[in-house]
Amino acid sequence: MTQPVALAGVGVILGLLRLLSAAGILTNRLWGWVLGLLVSLVTFSMLTFYLPAGMSDAVLSGLALVGLVLARFGNQKISG
Numbered sequence: 001m002t003q004p005v006a007l008a009g010v011g012v013i014l015g016l017l018r019l020l021s022a023a024g025i026l027t028n029r030l031w032g033w034v035l036g037l038l039v040s041l042v043t044f045s046m047l048t049f050y051l052p053a054g055m056s057d058a059v060l061s062g063l064a065l066v067g068l069v070l071a072r073f074g075n076q077k078i079s080g
Contacts, residue, residue, distance in 0.1 A: 007050050014039055033068060040065040 017039045026034015043061040051055075 010046070014043060033072060036064065036068050040068070 005014060021032050021036035021039055024035060026032075040061045043057060044065075047058050
């Protein structure tokens with residue numbers, strides 16, 4: 001099996017998990033936030049397998065990751 005065909009299945013699974021995460025976030029559930037964070041981290045860890053096409057996915061996943069973290073911890077201070 002060629003690499004793009006093998007990664008297509010992974011892409012479909014990650015896409016479905018992103019939709020599930022979005023549903024959780026829209027209903028204000030913590031599991032949706034955690035799932036979104038995990039899917040973004042998995043996307044970054046697999047990025048090298050599908051370069052150069054994965055660069056756009058890296059940008060979008062990076063924006064999602066930053067958005068998730070800012071939405072959860074935006075105004076909190078580290079200590080004191």
